[in-house]
Structure formats: C-alpha cells, structure tokens
Amino acid sequence: MKKSIWLYYAGWAAILSAVCMVSSILLSLIGFNPTESAPSTRPHSMYLDAFDILTAAFLLPVVLALYRVHKRTFPILSLLSIILIAPVTLVGIILHALLIFEVLFFSDVAYFFFYGLLVLSLWLLLIAYLSHRSHEPKHGLIMSILGATIIGYPVWAIWIGRLLLSGELTEE
16 A cells, blocks of 8 residues: 555545634634624635635545545546635635635625535545445444534545545555
C-alpha cells in the first residue's frame, strides 16, 4: 500500500475544513459580530464569512482526493461527484467573498447557499454510495450519511481526514 503525499495533504485539509466550520458555527451561536458597535449595513459578521470561505477552500482537496480514491473502481460516478461539487464550492467561495466586501448581501444570495448545502449533501450521499459499493473506507456509508446532514459534516471531515492521513485510503 503506497502512501500518497497528495492524500496526506488532503487529510489535513479535511481536518482544517472541520475546524473552520465548527469555528463558524460557534461564532454564530454566541452572536459574535464586532461590526455591531460601528455603523454598518452588514447584518452578520465578516469573520463568519471568512471561516465559511476557508471551510469550502479546504474541502476542495478532499473532493479531489476522494475522486482519486474512487476513480479506479467507479470512473463515471467519481467523475460525476467532482463535477457535482467542485463548481458549487467555487461559487460558494466567490459569493462569501462578495459578502465580505459588501458587493452583495446575504438576503440577495441566501437561496444560493441553500442550494449549495443541498448539493453538498447530495455529494456526500454519492460518496456514501461509492464507499458502500467499494467497501472503502470501512463505515463510509454511515459516516457519509452523517456528513450529509451538514450538522454532522465536521465529524465526517475529521474522520475522512484521519483516514487520509493514516494512508488507509489509497489511489491504487
């Protein structure tokens, strides 16, 4: 079993994605918004958007890594998985950046984020199916379904990150 440096870095990216998402959720729950004391038209914190950008940016290497893991056994479905999530992730990053610079406001693009989360859930369900069919990784079906709930995404990201770091998932 040959360890891939690419999959190793994707493992760290998955864990960082989970950390950024949890940070965003925690800041949102405590109502952290330093711009409230200053006059601003921003209804939410740019720090939340920055964490959301980082969450999505760190997800991209994981998407590529899982494509590489599954492409040998399921070439068409693994290609479909990357075609499904990569553009949506990039659009999400761009929209969050536009929110930070107040080019757009959340009320203008809220439905895009809803659809983006829906596509993320569909991608995780497709990854669950590929994991179930290939039996790689073990418990991939359960964990990917947990991740598809979005609330369980950080747990899934840490789990997949640990698998990628350990070398249990390979491109061979």
